[in-house]
Amino acid sequence: MAQSIHDFHDDPRNADIRIWINGRLLPRAEAVVSVFDSGFVLGDGVWEGLRVVDGEPVFLAAHLDRLFEGARALALDIGLSRAQLAAALRETLAANNMHDGVHVRLMVTRGIKRTPYQDPRACIGNATVVILPEFKRPKPELLAQGLKLFTVHVRRGAPDVQDPKLNSHSKINCITACIQATEAGADEALMLDPHGFVATCNSTHFFIVRKGEVWTSSGDYCLGGITRANVLQVCREAGIPVFEKNFSLTQVYSADEAFCTGTYAGVAPVRSVDGRAFDTVPGPMVQRLQALYADLVRSDAAAARAGSGA
Template identity: 25%
Template sequence: MQYFNSNTILYLNGRFEKSADTNADLYGQSLHYGYAVFEGIRAYSTHNGTRIFKAREHFERLKRSAELVHIPFTWDINKLIKQTYRLLEINNLKDAYVRPLVYCPPAMSLIAAKEASIMICAWEWEAYLGHKLLKVSVSSFERPNPKSTPIEAKVSGNYVNSILATTEAKSKGFDEALLLDMYGNVAEAPGANIFIEKNGKLYTPPLGNILPGITRATVIELCHILDIEIIEKHLSVKDLKHADSAFFCGTATEIAGIASIDEYTFPLKWTETVGATIQRTYRSLVLEKQNYEVII
């Protein structure tokens, strides 16, 4: 996939520059050690114009991620949101995926950075896992122990774990992986949170060993609005393989239904699941087709 061309503009440390004219430092601490933080944000074309979904929540999490790994974050969030809208306008993007990245300067030492840069880019991107029901495999890789790295932060280096899990799953003929935590509990996908349905109720792993997804929080809010019972609890693989249905959620993924986990096929027809209801409602929400100001 081509993410930019000769005319693409990105935002870099307060300036708008052509992507093709920018470069990365080969001695950067972020390149050598994965010492950077990022966000994934979506903008949608709505009847109210181009709207960035939950922009403030995403930039606040970006700041929190930086703080958790001691990367300086000196930018004003209101200005970053304004500049992101300007970036979309300059590139004539109405439906887009937005990627802010906070990265560190040259350093070969293993100590916290004293300064950092910020880059924001955007491109057109369909739902990350597509629109078909997914065949998923329980990964042999585990999510990192939260005592080894802050799991609640979107740290670039943490995603080597995600690459390994997804690569393994695809090599076995699956669409995506599902990782467990160090206790054998269901954690999340390489880039998305998971919900399962049983007897009309939704279940999802609690915070602690997973990324606190903004889409995950939105799904929980939608459940409260739609009077769907939602329970946060530790889930085993056995729970997973006795569920009626399941789905992944995330900014890049949006809401993606799961057909099967390993050899187990979920018995409910997707269109009749709670997940399908959430999928339709989420789509209406991000496109501002209904009155959901309470959670925007």
């Protein structure tokens, strides 16, 4: 049975979480936004997913960089500084007694509209900012067996249509890709760029391993992934040949290993693409990269704790 890479085993503690909305910490049942909110009406907003390790939202600076870059592109005034958002994140974690095994969704929309219309000038008041934390870990059995991918007909768009660098609430192309992959019995969709080269997955980034080399797409048609960038970094630091380049499905099918990256699951092995199975899952390179990435995560959390005086 197909599963999402974002699947998790239910944690009863999530029933009592408190969610930060515009400066107020509210019980889960009371954490609501208006039907006139721009995010609900039009998907007008930006967001980040963050992983909490040893009490720290790891790679926070990079996540805030991407959030503010997206908000600037949309001419969206978040209304809070980076320092204020970081403080709100930590306030939310403390209120929920959260230290590890936590995933946080930080969401910003343009705020309330006086009428459900796309023009930003129809907004009244300030942006809506939500911090939604959950006790959530990726399923170990899914990571052990690997992901099953299916190449879908839905392409990644050019930046003059819907810029894939923008981590907006408007994800309909990724959703339609996910639906097609799910209907095909796969866990995740593999998406091509407008030229037919491999681009990315619907919610993760995609890599292959060929003859000791690690390949990923050129990056021209995918989100600026933070875990993707970190994997590129650890490869270079470890002396592993790594390339951002165009490659085709033919080269995917004949690869030695494949894996996906994302904030939630880190480095996740792929067991098959379009029915072509890989011999060993996880393969030796994937196992090595999982260990190197885990070291980088722990190092970032330790540096964050030292910087905050914790």
